[in-house]
Amino acid sequence: MTSPRDQRNQRDLKIATLLRAGATYAQVKESLKTSDRAISRVRRAHRIPLPPGRARRTPAQRKKLEAQAVAMLLAGASQRATYAKLKVAPNTLTRLRKEHRIPVHRERHRAPATGRVDAAQ
Known part of the structure; x- marks a missing residue:
């Protein structure tokens, strides 16, 4: 049986993989049934930049x-x-x-x- 921490780490890795592949927040939320906050936390933790055109300012x-x-x-x-x-x-x-x-x-x-x-x- 996996611990809640292991489950979270596995979900975070899936989120990071989808973000690196170019998925939008909406696509990640739909696919993994997770929140914007979790996606944002993972993006910052893994230093995944927003795709070109998505960031407001360079x-x-x-x-x-x-x-x-x-x-x-x-x-x-x-x-x-x-x-x-x-x-x-x-x-x-x-x-x-x-x-x-x-x-x-x-x-x-x-x-x-x-x-x-x-x-x-």
Whole structure:
């Protein structure tokens, strides 16, 4: 009898084989009755790149955009403005802030005034 770990490893190898053969996520899901998350985990673990045309940006494009984002953030642009211009994900912008130790400007992140007046005044 095989252990659950062995079963998972066997399924992961089947997923990796199908991905390397050029199968799409939908085809792998249908064939092996597995989830997008499992397929994505296996693709990353086995360092299987997305097929040409499937990735949104090449690594070179991502590196260039990240450099532009860092420059904007260092110049004082907000994450919202940087996202609006470059379309770099907010999680990526947060990661870049941490990596490059770029502070968040506190005055830009205060809650907006509600416009209500207290009745006690």
